[in-house]
Amino acid sequence: xxxxTGLAEFLTHLGLxxxxxxxxxxxxxxxxxxxxxxxxxxxxxxxxxxxDWTTRLVRSFVAWLHExxxxxxxxxxxxxxxxxxxxxxxxxxxxxSNPAQALRGPRQDKKLPHFLxxxxxxxxxxxxxxxxxxxxxxxxxxxxxxxxxxRVSELVGLDLLSVDLNDGVITVRGKGKKERLALLGRxxxxxxxxxxxxxxxCSIGPAKTHKxxx
Numbered sequence: 116x117x118x119x120t121g122l123a124e125f126l127t128h129l130g131l132x133x134x135x136x137x138x139x140x141x142x143x144x145x146x147x148x149x150x151x152x153x154x155x156x157x158x159x160x161x162x163x164x165x166x167d168w169t170t171r172l173v174r175s176f177v178a179w180l181h182e183x184x185x186x187x188x189x190x191x192x193x194x195x196x197x198x199x200x201x202x203x204x205x206x207x208x209x210x211x212s213n214p215a216q217a218l219r220g221p222r223q224d225k226k227l228p229h230f231l232x233x234x235x236x237x238x239x240x241x242x243x244x245x246x247x248x249x250x251x252x253x254x255x256x257x258x259x260x261x262x263x264x265x266r267v268s269e270l271v272g273l274d275l276l277s278v279d280l281n282d283g284v285i286t287v288r289g290k291g292k293k294e295r296l297a298l299l300g301r302x303x304x305x306x307x308x309x310x311x312x313x314x315x316x317c318s319i320g321p322a323k324t325h326k327x328x329x
Contacts, residue, residue: 118168121200121204122147122201126143126144136290143196157172157176165209168214184319185219185223186221190221191220195220198213201216202216215293225262242257242312243257258300263298263299264297273285278295283300285297
């Protein structure tokens, strides 16, 4: 087996067995394709054999990333992808040891997180108008995000069966399709409950094309 074939099987493994998102699989594909392309150029070979995939080669690839001016976070992600790939190849019996296991990524710069002040949050929550359905919907979404701490992608993926307005709890499906419970709180629950009882547009198109749902 060549490493190009191993990469194709690894990506399938991520998507089907690990339930990785399309974005995650795409990221692994890009990172590992670059690593294999570097190996082909460095070794002057059209395909990479398992015996070629050594710690020396991986270390050379990381050094090349530094020389090309990649950010430390990008280099760390590339190395993590190579390490995961090597771990998979070891489990499959393609490699006897993981060449990237002992390699450490670059030390990350510590930065203070950016955050909103309480005044900023209060302004944000009341920014959507409360005079129509779309504004009430947007307010409910912002309050739900603030109260529960879930991701935007998780919020837009919710359906009515995932929301328990009586207990103020929502069932969220996150990364890897894993489910967890998140607290919604009293205000978002009340606003969502009120919005669900009112008529709303059937589509999210321009206002002139909206039709009312009974």
